[in-house]
Amino acid sequence: MTEIGSAPLTGDTMVGGDDVIEDARASLWRRWLRNPSALIGGIIVVLVVASAVISLVWTPYNPLAVDPSHALSGPSLRHLLGTDEYGRDVFSRLMASSQVALFVGFLSVLIATVVGIPAGLLAAERRGATGQVVLRLADILYGFPALLAAVVLAAAFGASKTTVVLAIGISYIPVFVRVTRSNALVVLNSEYVLAARAYGRRPLAIMRRHVIPNILTTIIAQMSLLFSLAVLAETALDFLGLGTAAPAASWGTMLQSSQNYLGNDPLLTVWPSVAIVLCVLGFSLLGDGISELRDVRSSR
Amino acid sequence: MSETPAIFDVRGVSKIYPTRSRRGQSVAALRDITFSVSDGDSMAIVGESGSGKSTLSRMLLALESPTSGTVSFRGEVVSGRSERELRDFRRRVQIVFQDPLSSLDPRMRVHDLLAEPLRALKIEVDEAERVRELLASVEMPAAAANRYAHQFSGGQRQRIAIARALGPSPDVLIADEPVSALDVSVRAQILNLLSSLVRDFHLTLVFVSHDMAVVRHLCSSIVVLYRGDLVEMGTTEDVFVSPREDYTKELLAAAPRIRAVRAAKRVGPREA
Numbered sequence: 001m002t003e004i005g006s007a008p009l010t011g012d013t014m015v016g017g018d019d020v021i022e023d024a025r026a027s028l029w030r031r032w033l034r035n036p037s038a039l040i041g042g043i044i045v046v047l048v049v050a051s052a053v054i055s056l057v058w059t060p061y062n063p064l065a066v067d068p069s070h071a072l073s074g075p076s077l078r079h080l081l082g083t084d085e086y087g088r089d090v091f092s093r094l095m096a097s098s099q100v101a102l103f104v105g106f107l108s109v110l111i112a113t114v115v116g117i118p119a120g121l122l123a124a125e126r127r128g129a130t131g132q133v134v135l136r137l138a139d140i141l142y143g144f145p146a147l148l149a150a151v152v153l154a155a156a157f158g159a160s161k162t163t164v165v166l167a168i169g170i171s172y173i174p175v176f177v178r179v180t181r182s183n184a185l186v187v188l189n190s191e192y193v194l195a196a197r198a199y200g201r202r203p204l205a206i207m208r209r210h211v212i213p214n215i216l217t218t219i220i221a222q223m224s225l226l227f228s229l230a231v232l233a234e235t236a237l238d239f240l241g242l243g244t245a246a247p248a249a250s251w252g253t254m255l256q257s258s259q260n261y262l263g264n265d266p267l268l269t270v271w272p273s274v275a276i277v278l279c280v281l282g283f284s285l286l287g288d289g290i291s292e293l294r295d296v297r298s299s300r
Numbered sequence: 301m302s303e304t305p306a307i308f309d310v311r312g313v314s315k316i317y318p319t320r321s322r323r324g325q326s327v328a329a330l331r332d333i334t335f336s337v338s339d340g341d342s343m344a345i346v347g348e349s350g351s352g353k354s355t356l357s358r359m360l361l362a363l364e365s366p367t368s369g370t371v372s373f374r375g376e377v378v379s380g381r382s383e384r385e386l387r388d389f390r391r392r393v394q395i396v397f398q399d400p401l402s403s404l405d406p407r408m409r410v411h412d413l414l415a416e417p418l419r420a421l422k423i424e425v426d427e428a429e430r431v432r433e434l435l436a437s438v439e440m441p442a443a444a445a446n447r448y449a450h451q452f453s454g455g456q457r458q459r460i461a462i463a464r465a466l467g468p469s470p471d472v473l474i475a476d477e478p479v480s481a482l483d484v485s486v487r488a489q490i491l492n493l494l495s496s497l498v499r500d501f502h503l504t505l506v507f508v509s510h511d512m513a514v515v516r517h518l519c520s521s522i523v524v525l526y527r528g529d530l531v532e533m534g535t536t537e538d539v540f541v542s543p544r545e546d547y548t549k550e551l552l553a554a555a556p557r558i559r560a561v562r563a564a565k566r567v568g569p570r571e572a
Binding site: 190192196199201205209213214 | 358361363383386387390391393394395397398399402403404405406407408416417420421461464468
């Protein structure tokens, strides 16, 4: 009987010292650094966000300044990534474009979460008729692909960033409804929720105290993944001319206009493509990384 | 027998779950169960898995309503009542589950785990003081309050779950297989702790188990369930000495650890 329980008062069976709060934070940080997806994704996301923030106050050149005498000049010391068909600095335009990508990504994920998460929680709590109605509505929305919705909205209200945000945001609502509901159901069926009901916690308090804290990491990981898909959808819509209007810079429009000059300067196509791939990769890696970090606690 | 109503009075309780099979059959988890638990009693509900004992414990907690029949607590029907009406009941009846890892929220520190029932039931106490008291009563150090459940061993987690149940100073403790998820080596300690808490706090114990050896160690009377039917009921000694039903005899025969637990009981004082 030299078991753990035979000496319940000694510290050796407990992890950590008195400063467990700091311990937990430190170990989260350490795990973050040791997880390649979270680390690389995090670095890329920080770079993209930094370039968007910096471009608000400074870019090497005005991204809209036309300079016909230096059109399609190719990479040089003056223009790091060269200039486009109007002589505009490509590097500056790439930086400015990251604003558009983040703006659309952020707002569309916001719309999807603000509607999708409460709807998902409702569907989990009310498993009867109400829940079924919510799920069927989500299924109907799921039937409209983002691109089609954007085309319809653009036809009705004209092409703009708002159109793109609405189209992408609405089309991702069902994803959040389903992810939230399925994760919330796991928590609601747990014994700790049964215990909470046995000491008189009501459904709303159980949502706030048990369900939301326990599904939060999954939701954040999902947000990061959908953010990357939103950026991809945004560039696709811009490429099709359904989003950002002509002179303003966005990766999609840059890619689109570079097509005509593939023979003159093929690199013009490469730069926005690289930016898109990096940004999408960054957010989806970060999402993967976060969901991997989540599992560590329960498996320890 | 006496004027004071029993703690629990279960009368003709049945629970029928509809199934989704093509034939549209329904499954009776419990059929016409009648028994009562008197004040200060320690009653075992015994049966193999699928016998309906967990369903029954959920009904004693008024977390599920019987399809027919009633469950009363101190003479008042609790099944089907609103949470508002059940407030006092919720304070008086607490539960300890089988697996403490799943019955303790992984995102909460022990302090919050133990304080939650006090907050939910609006019990006016100094939270930190009460948490320290509760941890002491299950022989855990006060420093445990800052940690999470996953940082403890199985036996320690179950101590935390027991401390949580003691928080609202209940009259009744329902223990749903409280040691079957634990290492055999720590079972005896948790059982000894339970029995001394029941004695010290004058608790009425409803002990749900499939393990006859453990039941004999802890309980004064027994209800035996078999596939939703109550097949035998009586004091522990009667049931052990002269079981009337074949099923009870089988259960007794299937309790190979009687000696082990007796041995553990003998060395008990040294570890407790």
